[in-house]
Amino acid sequence: MERNASSRALLSKIKDLTASLVKEISEGKSPSVCIHKFRNYCTDPNSNCLCSSDLPKGQQVLTLTRQCHAYRIDVLLRVLVIVQKLLQENRHGSKRDIYYMHPSVFSEQSVVDRAINDICILLQCSRHNLNVVSVGNGLVMGWLQFLEAGRKFDCISCPTTAYTIPVHVEEVKDIVSVAKYILIVEKESVFQRLANDKFCNANRCIVITGRGYPDIPTRRFLRLLVEKLCLPVYCLVDCDPYGFDILTTYRFGSMQMAYDAKILRVPEVQWLGAFPSDFEKYNLPQQCLLPLTAEDKRRTETMLLRCYLQKEVPEWRLELELMLQKGVKFEIEAFSVHTLSFLSEQYIPSKIPKVEVLPGNNFKS
Structure with missing residues (x-):
């Protein structure tokens, strides 16, 4: 019922x-x-920003x-027609589906992505409200149970089994957990390493990966x-x-979707590692280190200018x-240069008790 009401409001x-655009044309106006433009950070050196x-x-x-x-505007209206149809028929489509409906006009996926963001801003809604879904969602495992559209996800019965994170998060309910904490890992290879080491069994936690930049x-x-x-x-x-950019996307949101940061950012996220200071602390040999490329340096210098690093997490x-x-x-x-299970048996456990008092981490137990 709630979804139908939301769809009716958007329609x-x-x-x-569209009526206002037609009216302007009929009156001989262009x-x-x-x-509206949104941002979740700027490069104000004094951090006197909003x-x-x-x-x-x-x-x-x-x-x-x-x-x-x-x-x-042409692209925006074409995508808007597709979104209208999705809402009218109560169906879902991916950004990639939308691209392939007019590939010669859209030319590349980023054109569609920008149009969808524009529509969200114009209609004052989130992307999922448009029935536009992501493809290739993240994974979760550990001490967790929940329902999604009547389907039960029982991660607790086998904490090392990976489950795909539901597309329709608004339909997730009856969440139950006896976990002590949630651990986000950047990539699937590390997620699988922890699964193989039965990390969740030993540490009673929930582990999530977005497989790189999170969808x-x-x-x-x-959240x-x-x-x-x-x-x-x-x-x-x-x-x-x-x-580091992935870390800040979880905690502060992305610039591309700054208009929706209020429902996507997770300010409770604390940085566990890996820190630049860790390679000396944990005696990583020289062959494990790679030189920063020119692009790495440029990217790092640009990230250092983000206002929230100065205002909220200067230690980061x-x-x-x-x-x-x-x-x-x-x-x-x-x-893993030390032992294959060094990450799950020593590195992460050694960080968890200390991370609650790490400067820049604001969770209070």
């Missing part, structure tokens, strides 16, 4: 939007579309008088678990600029500066 907004708020930071006006704007259902599911279970949540990523910023200073990076799997 009404779509009708009003139609325009005003899209990026943490969910308010718009200006707007962009698209008109038919500019060719690039005309194309963007929307993974981020929404993580739901934290809200319902009130558990501390730790994140383990590669010691490189991409790993110090670690990032250390990475740049040392000029090296390494993967989580590098700890």
Whole structure:
């Protein structure tokens, strides 16, 4: 019933939007579309900004008088027609499905992605409200049970079995857990390492991976678990600029979807590792380290300018500066140089008791 009401409200907004465009054309005016602009960080060196708020930071006006704007409006309306049909028929489609409905017009996936974001801003909704879903969701295992659309997910009965995170997170209910904490790992290979080592059995936790940059259902599911279970949540990523970017995507949200940061970010996320200071602390040999590329350095320097690192987690910023200073990076799997199970038996357990008092980590037990 709630979903039907939401769909009806969105369909009404779509009708009003298209009606206003038709009215402008009928009156001999050049139609325009005003899209609010959002951001979840800036490069204000004094950190005197309002990026943490969910308010718009200006707007962009698209008109038919500019060719690039005309194309963007064309794409937006084509995608809007597809979304309207999905809502009317109560069906779901992926961003990739939408791309292949007009591949010659859309030219590349990013064009569709931007149109979907524009529509969400115009209709003041989240992407899942449009019945547009992600493909290739994350994985979860550990001490957890829940229902999704009547289907029972019983991870507790076998804590080392991986379950795909549900696409329709809004239908997840009856969450039950006896876990002590939630652990996010950047990639599937580390997730499988922990599964093989029966990490959840030994540590009574929930482990989640987004398989790299996390998709929307993974981020929404993580936020739901934290809200319902009130558990501390730790994140383990590669010691490189991409790993750090993934970490900040979980905690602060992404710039691309800054308009929806309020329902996607998980401010409780604490950085477990791997830290640039870890390669000396854990005696990683030189052959485990890789030099930062020119692109790595450029990316790191750009990330250092993000205002939230100065305002909220300055100690994270110090670690990032250390990475740049040392000029090296390494993967989580590098700890296997000691023993295959070093990560699950020594590294992570040694971090968990200490991480609650790590500067920049704000969870209070």
